[in-house]
Amino acid sequence: MSDVSAQPATETHAADPTSLARYTTLRLGGAAERVETASSAEEIVQKVQEARLRDDQVLILAGGSNVVIGDAGFPGTVVLVRSRGLRVVAEDADTVTVRVEAGEPWDDLVAATVASGWSGLECLSGIPGSAGATPIQNVGAYGQEVAETITGVQVYDRADGTVGRVEAADCGFAYRSSIFKYSERWVVLSVDFRLARSPLSGPVRYAELARALGVEVGDRVPLADARAIVLRLRAGKGMVLDVGDPDTWSVGSFFTNPVLDREGYELLRERAADLGEPPHWPGAGDTVKVSAAWLIDRAGFAKGHPGPEGVAISGKHTLALTNRAGTASTAALIALARDIRDGVHARFAVSLHPEPVLINCAL
Numbered sequence: 001m002s003d004v005s006a007q008p009a010t011e012t013h014a015a016d017p018t019s020l021a022r023y024t025t026l027r028l029g030g031a032a033e034r035v036e037t038a039s040s041a042e043e044i045v046q047k048v049q050e051a052r053l054r055d056d057q058v059l060i061l062a063g064g065s066n067v068v069i070g071d072a073g074f075p076g077t078v079v080l081v082r083s084r085g086l087r088v089v090a091e092d093a094d095t096v097t098v099r100v101e102a103g104e105p106w107d108d109l110v111a112a113t114v115a116s117g118w119s120g121l122e123c124l125s126g127i128p129g130s131a132g133a134t135p136i137q138n139v140g141a142y143g144q145e146v147a148e149t150i151t152g153v154q155v156y157d158r159a160d161g162t163v164g165r166v167e168a169a170d171c172g173f174a175y176r177s178s179i180f181k182y183s184e185r186w187v188v189l190s191v192d193f194r195l196a197r198s199p200l201s202g203p204v205r206y207a208e209l210a211r212a213l214g215v216e217v218g219d220r221v222p223l224a225d226a227r228a229i230v231l232r233l234r235a236g237k238g239m240v241l242d243v244g245d246p247d248t249w250s251v252g253s254f255f256t257n258p259v260l261d262r263e264g265y266e267l268l269r270e271r272a273a274d275l276g277e278p279p280h281w282p283g284a285g286d287t288v289k290v291s292a293a294w295l296i297d298r299a300g301f302a303k304g305h306p307g308p309e310g311v312a313i314s315g316k317h318t319l320a321l322t323n324r325a326g327t328a329s330t331a332a333l334i335a336l337a338r339d340i341r342d343g344v345h346a347r348f349a350v351s352l353h354p355e356p357v358l359i360n361c362a363l
């Protein structure tokens, strides 16, 4: 059975159990004062409460696949979320609602839903990390987002010390964001997903996926086909964790796709006039979402572009920054990210924002 924890510790960090590099897919991050493992929702609450009584700061960490932790580490207690399990909490003829403990490895859950004939998560195959972290940034890929299937989130509310539930409508889900991201308030204990009983996927919305499946956008395909093709596409981009492939020693996309208003988009078109129409999609309201990967590439940062200490843009995907030598510092990764952000701004006057949560470091 797989574990939600990140890659096995590298030689460099194996000796020190408080080194946070052991617990992140970037293999970066200094030591914490204390690292505690919580194997159930009750233990998560208990560890957080105990830390509070000690007046300790608390960092909740699960798969470590969406965090960049500074070289100084974390001055407090890290609670590692390792709770497991899922159960059906509601069902009818057409749908089933599963409650999933926060520490359940995300891709195990997706595989289980596909095998059970439950439709709604199949395009999110191969994303690393835990089920409990998916509401934090409204995890999404290949035209699907967890906001479409989450009905509610069971939480420990650090503001008043109670366990309760946040309904989906109150989660503030948006593109790679929610009320939980960068919040000190809530600890996610479990998540409810309502899935359709169907051997077929939802309508395929992502053109690249439709092409690879040999169908039209809007068609449905067998769940197992959707999962298999998504996994294949992701692996080709270094977006499935692989201990043997340093192109995957990343946090996935380092920058979100910029969301511009109409005026901002027209300015970008002018700046990019010599490059043709920038790839773009309709965003929420009257906004336009543009491809961060395209901006980065056209600003002169190609796949494989190196930074200090052996960090580099992935050889397979322009949006992934990797600690490919396995020995770099967080400062080196941040230096590369700054170069890219500033280079894109100088060329296109568009600001890039980091997708992962930055802890004890800043861009």
Ligand SMILES: Cc1cc2nc3c(=O)[nH]c(=O)nc-3n(C[C@H](O)[C@H](O)[C@H](O)COP(=O)(O)OP(=O)(O)OC[C@H]3O[C@@H](n4cnc5c(N)ncnc54)[C@H](O)[C@@H]3O)c2cc1C
Binding pocket: 004, 025, 059, 060, 061, 062, 063, 064, 065, 066, 067, 081, 102, 127, 128, 129, 130, 131, 132, 133, 134, 136, 137, 138, 139, 140, 141, 182, 186, 187, 188, 189, 238, 239, 240, 241, 248, 250, 251, 252, 253, 357
């Ligand atoms: C190769 C690769 C590919 C990726 N592809 C995608 C992708 O396609 N789409 C996408 O959206 N993301 C992607 N990611 C990012 C990442 O996998 C997801 O954001 C994932 O949900 C993070 O889960 P985690 O358990 O690793 O979270 P962590 O990195 O452990 O934590 C991330 C943040 O959530 C908080 N957190 C975690 N668990 C809890 C909890 N139980 N309660 C409260 N706060 C919590 C942490 O404090 C931190 O702020 C990718 C990452 C990698 C390495």
